[in-house]
Amino acid sequence: MTAGIPTSRTRRHFMDLTEKFDAKGKETGNAYHVECYKDSIERAAANGTVASLPGREIYKLADGRALTPYAEGKFVIDQTGEKIVRV
Numbered sequence: 001m002t003a004g005i006p007t008s009r010t011r012r013h014f015m016d017l018t019e020k021f022d023a024k025g026k027e028t029g030n031a032y033h034v035e036c037y038k039d040s041i042e043r044a045a046a047n048g049t050v051a052s053l054p055g056r057e058i059y060k061l062a063d064g065r066a067l068t069p070y071a072e073g074k075f076v077i078d079q080t081g082e083k084i085v086r087v
Contacts, residue, residue: 015039015058023075026083033062034075034086 019036039055059067059075067075073086 014042015055018057020062022087023084024087026074026085028082030082030084032077032084034067034084035060035062 015037017035018038021034021036023032023034024030025032037058037060039058041053041055042050043053044050059069061067061077066078067084068078069075070083075084075086076082077084
């Protein structure tokens with residue numbers, strides 16, 4: 001590495017839709033459509049090689065609201081605090 005010049009840099013960041021499934025409110029019974037995205041980053045090295053770094057899974061409702069998983073197949077809607085379960 002030359003002083004002040006990085007040998008690699010982030011080239012692009014993207015999310016792929018990997019799964020869709022239905023869920024329902026644990027207490028309300030409301031129906032929801034959940035989308036799972038896989039976050040990944042491509043990095044380009046100084047020698048021109050490109051590597052893809054695995055990222056995390058991001059869960060959202062179909063309307064865009066964020067979800068936080070708290071157990072296998074169980075999520076909390078960040079905006080409302082409602083707990084939902086995969087069906």
